[in-house]
Amino acid sequence: MAQLRLSEVHLGVARLEARFADRIKVDPRLTRQLVSFQANKERPIFRWFRYKEGFSAQLVEYLLDKLDLQEGCLLDPFAGIGTTLFTASQRGIASVGIELLPVGCAAIEAQRLARSQKGADLLESLIRWRSERPWLSATRKRSYPHLRITQGAFPDSTQAALEKYLSALEAEPLPAQRILHFAAMCVLEEVSYTRKDGQYLRWDYRSGRRLGSKPLDKGRLPSFEEAISNKLAQIIDDLRPSGRLFEEPPLRGDIQLLCGSALDLLPTLKSASFDGVITSPPYANRYDYTRTYALELAILGVDEAAIRHLRQQDDFLHCGEPRKDRAQ
Ligand SMILES: C[S@@+](CC[C@H](N)C(=O)[O-])C[C@H]1O[C@@H](n2cnc3c(N)ncnc32)[C@H](O)[C@@H]1O
Numbered sequence: 636m637a638q639l640r641l642s643e644v645h646l647g648v649a650r651l652e653a654r655f656a657d658r659i660k661v662d663p664r665l666t667r668q669l670v671s672f673q674a675n676k677e678r679p680i681f682r683w684f685r686y687k688e689g690f691s692a693q694l695v696e697y698l699l700d701k702l703d704l705q706e707g708c709l710l711d712p713f714a715g716i717g718t719t720l721f722t723a724s725q726r727g728i729a730s731v732g733i734e735l736l737p738v739g740c741a742a743i744e745a746q747r748l749a750r751s752q753k754g755a756d757l758l759e760s761l762i763r764w765r766s767e768r769p770w771l772s773a774t775r776k777r778s779y780p781h782l783r784i785t786q787g788a789f790p791d792s793t794q795a796a797l798e799k800y801l802s803a804l805e806a807e808p809l810p811a812q813r814i815l816h817f818a819a820m821c822v823l824e825e826v827s828y829t830r831k832d833g834q835y836l837r838w839d840y841r842s843g844r845r846l847g848s849k850p851l852d853k854g855r856l857p858s859f860e861e862a863i864s865n866k867l868a869q870i871i872d873d874l875r876p877s878g879r880l881f882e883e884p885p886l887r888g889d890i891q892l893l894c895g896s897a898l899d900l901l902p903t904l905k906s907a908s909f910d911g912v913i914t915s916p917p918y919a920n921r922y923d924y925t926r927t928y929a930l931e932l933a934i935l936g937v938d939e940a941a942i943r944h945l946r947q948q949d950d951f952l953h954c955g956e957p958r959k960d961r962a963q
Pocket residue numbers: 686688689690691712713714715716717718719733734735736739895896897898914915916917918924948949952
């Protein structure tokens with residue numbers, strides 16, 4: 636069944652290539668690194684959260700140069716973590732982004748906050764958190780409900796440390812609170828028994844789950860303390876004066892983020908109001924982002940009902956009718 640679908644996709648791609656053969660050009664500058672998230676690994680802020688569905692800021696820069704677009708308004712109807720939006724803004728170009736997945740929306744809001752914070756308050760809070768680790772002495776925990784597919788994703792000690800961290804950050808001023816929360820979201824996969832693999836989470840043999848014939852061995856799992864400490868160090872390194880972020884142009888163009896489905900939101904946008912579109916739509920490989928990003932969705936408070944709703948919207952985008960192959 637899966638093979639049949641794959642061959643249908645290949646056939647579809649071949650038909651498209653044949654139809655647009657006179658318009659498709661091979662550009663050797665568009666390397667795999669540039670068209671994927673890989674090139675972002677060295678970029679301040681973009682490197683905090685690994686969104687492997689993203690493309691690189693360098694690709695957007697390349698396209699803006701090629702299109703010679705220096706002003707106006709760009710649209711990205713599948714904004715992901717906002718690569719198009721932030722890169723355009725650094726060039727003084729306004730943008731509108733639409734994103735369905737709350738994980739992408741949260742990443743965009745956290746980045747926007749981090750990129751636009753003036754003054755030393757945020758940085759001071761982050762430095763204090765890294766050195767004093769206030770969550771270690773927290774007496775309360777902020778637990779959050781897991782989703783069915785994220786139950787038992789962390790060792791007990793990691794789950795407990797995470798809940799103390801979430802409780803302790805509530806005492807911080809809002810900008811620091813948001814960035815600290817985002818930092819925790821960025822390390823969830825690393826400290827969990829899971830690994831993102833295509834559209835699934837693979838589970839480590841220590842998770843206690845019933846596993847297939849080739850269970851995953853993630854090797855040594857870092858503790859929450861170790862992972863969050865490294866993440867905060869990375870964030871501090873980007874935000875400190877003369878850090879990586881200060882080598883980049885500041886945000887100048889307005890960024891408008893619309894959280895929801897492009898199918899609903901695109902028709903509400905004024906026609907002829909954009910000077911360009913830079914986007915990468917969801918792949919036609921039927922990936923289910925709500926599975927891949929389940930750990931991050933759970934910490935954002937997205938519950939089973941909201942997940943079902945997201946899947947329905949995403950289904951519509953993929954094939955116009957609900958998928959029949961999805962296990963509930
Ligand atoms: C290939 S990714 C784009 C990544 C983006 N270029 C970046 O650099 O982060 C496609 C995005 O489309 C989003 N998406 C899927 N269905 C959508 C819909 N109906 N409306 C809006 N966004 C949707 C997914 O959540 C995903 O973030």
